[in-house]
Amino acid sequence: MMQLGAARAAPANPQFGDFAMYAFEYHRPNTLSGALADLEKADAKALAGGMTLIPTMKQRLANPSIIIDLKSVPELSGLSREGDNLVIGAMTRHAEVARSPVVQAAIPALAALARGIGDPHVRNRGTIGGSLANDDPAADYPAAVLALGATVVSSKRRIPADDFFKGLFETALESGELITQVSFPIPAKAAYMKFANPASRYALVGVFVAKTAGGVRVAVTGAGENGVFRASALEAALNANFSASALDGVSIPANGLNSDIHADADYRAHLIGVMARRAVAAAA
């Protein structure tokens, strides 16, 4: 229609920007104590890389009243070798882990895992702390943390990996508790093998195998109905003989594994064995 003047002119493109999500307050604290204080507020939600939270908010499936952006909290950054441990700050991006010479020297399998997460955009935004706190059942990091017997360090305590993962998108973290660091004991050998979902490229099955001081640990992501888990039958076989052939004939029960349009439980069970053998063969 004919329009005179600017009175009815539309903004440049009001379809996007601040309009896709429900309204929320945005905080960016500069200290850990500031972040923790903010987190006490009603419906507050911590934002690390935002790789899950932001899309969820755009889809209007999440409606936090306050977003606490953790990117300026100094206590959450850093990456260093401390004795026999590799300590990674919670806000460390996947790309930093992937390219870090420190990680590559200490736990090359961890650097390789980080290199295989998502795509370049995700790797440059997503963080290790965010991934662990979210505990997506198909995420890669939980497999590394569990297989390496890492310790999740929070604002309140040190949580052993075996106690941290509690199910789908559920962890031992309590309300108001933030992951600050993850401490990985450096293993003798380790490798991660991921069979990617053809569509999402998340792990359909991901197996992290580690020969640690406390014995061989095998963690499986992507496959379990309750998220990441340790595969005890594989661990037993590998503790007896750390070689791929030791896993021949070791079958993984399909019971308790996911079935979806991409893979049923039987196929996932089979893939766990294949990925585990390949991880053992590749372990360095």
Add this chain to the structure above:
Amino acid sequence: MSATGIGASVKRKEDIRFITGKGHYLDDINRPGQAYAYFLRSPHAHATIDRIDTAEARKSPGVVAIFAGDDIAADKVGGLICGWMIHSKDGSPMKAGAHPALAQGKVRYVGDHVAVVIADTYARARDAAEKIEVSYSELPAVIDLARAAAPAQAQLHDAAPNNTIFNWHIGDKAATDAAFASAAHVTKLDLVNNRLIPNAMEPRSAIGDYDAGTDTLTLYTTSQNPHVARLVLSAFVGLAPEHKFRVIAPDVGGGFGSKIFIYAEETVCAWASKKIDRPVKWTAERTESFLSDAHGRDHVTHAELALDAQGKITGLRAHTIANLGAYMSTFSSFVPTYAYAPLLSGQYDIPNIYCEVDAVYTNTAPVDAYRGAGRPEAAFLVERIVEIAARETGRDPAELRRINFVKAFPHQTPVLMAYDTGDFGGALDKALELADYKGASRRKAESAAKGKLRGIGISAYIEACGVAPSQAVGMLGGGVGLWESAEVRVNPIGTVEVLTGCHSHGQGNETTYAQLVSSRLGIPIENVSVVHGDTDKVQFGMGTYGSRSGAVGMSALSKALDKVEAKAKKVAGHVLEASEGDIEFKEGKFTVKGTDKSIDFGSVALNAYTAHKFNGQELEPGLKEGAFWDPTNFTFPAGVHICELEIDPETGVVTIDRWTAVDDFGKLINPMIVEGQVHGGIAQGVGQALLEGARYNEDGQLVTASYMDYCMPRADNLPSFKVETIETPCPSNPLGLKGCGEAGAIAAPPAVINAITDALGHEDVAMPATPQVVWRAAQKTATKRAAE
């Protein structure tokens, strides 16, 4: 051949603006005062709408209007139509249910349009929509197409008992049955042609913009055929008369068929704009694209092939159930009938063919044409069953094909098509050579040594493009003529604007059309503009689909250029003071035969407009000509694709190692663009074969409604392609063009599946052949081999 003329691989003129972000796609357009539409969609596959309460929503900030089915019905806005009448074998017309733009009393698929909220921003429209209360009474959902017509199923439309739209057939049943009765060998095949979601890069979008001062309606829409959209929305839906209705389809980011059709959203935006006297804009979110773009394919078929003792095919019969979804989309009835069964002869001389097609309604998104549209379904059937027949009878698949090829042209098949030209054996020879077919067994052994299974698969496809002779279209039930128009406007200084009814949304027409003009008029391609996609500029046209913008659109352009040349010769004759018959035109220059007198094209153009050198009563001033081209036959692109791949039997992962394509597209205008079309087509075909599949659960929820679950092909799913052509010019159009836009998507699926089944020792696999599907088939093969 000049550097920019016909046959030159000229870089695409339009790409500079596309790759530098300077394109004008629909969402880049904003109209003063525009409001935004958000569509409230059905969360249920099948339900009656008992009540819609919009009271709270209307109080929401920024809301301009909320409309539902009753409002659109009260305004006597017509429903969306299917433009192709199919008659069942008993002679009765197809049984189509109503297709209102906003649901009236009932929703029939998840994503069906229940109401539209129009607000001053998109987010406010969406906020308000969340406050609309709709009371539904859920009904059982009909999802499985194979059971849709069975007794005791829920019924989608009263007009279509047993959810059946038509039971159609083609061919001679008695003769075909007789051929099977005397066959030496019969091969049987049950197959599913998997349902696909088009996923154009640019989502659908529309702006309705009513001008109360002139009482004219403008619709900006992502359309492959803006004139068809205007015709349907004017003549059938009744939004505005054509002379008061302008449809603009600007740069469109891919269509693949899905933007041929007339959709509810654009209808509602145009209607609502008049209702509220403000422009109304809508752009689909990606989830809406998954839910409500017309899907493709979705057939279940049983097929049989009869052979004599020498391996000669004597008959083919097939029964197909085609899923048309919850409503009949614009050309939905055409796709599984005349776009499908007439191609069942493939490249072969098959004396007897009979095919029955049952079209059914289900509580899923509408299904319509998608890259290839019916022809991929035909090629998949023919090329799978021929391959299996070769294996069953112990013949080399290439040789069985060769002995059955059509070798003399023209060739009338028993299912309508009259193949005009081709060299099927030549394409096969060249493809086998390029693919090193003879070396395949050696490479298989090398793969086996690494623990991998290698397979090689051939696909000798044929398709029908250049749609289509209008009289034939009419006889077969089409509601339109499928000619094309072109207008050539020569400006006084000799630059040229071409107006075409074909729309360019990835085809590169702005370049190829300019190449033709450049070749014919001897002017640089920079001096040629191609105008399309606006009903106020181009008088009429049928649009771009079915690989027709070359074979049909450029034929119209060629005819218009003939007229320009004839008129220009007259002008040149006056200027050069010679008789028209003595004027020759070559490489942009008019000369007088046997003299050195000449004048260039630009000067003739100027003289045509100054009109100083001729009597304006005897010769009209100006240089502008138009033409309509109505094809005399379909065109028949054909070729051979060979896929060679490796399977990891431990995981079922398929890695395509080599791809050889030898296509016959007739003459080529721009070989680089042709190669790009082949690449894209193969990628989509590989997508269908290995990756893509729309899945609804039993409640009718689309499980694959995002890229997390719907797997698109990516670069790392594909090898480098070896793409070559052979050339038998098409005899039915002036440029000898056949069309290349869909060939790859038609050729690829059977090539991939034939290669997989070759690797697996003939165990059948369904599409998409995901790692799990292939692994399971490999397990069966291993078990069988162990038992032998």
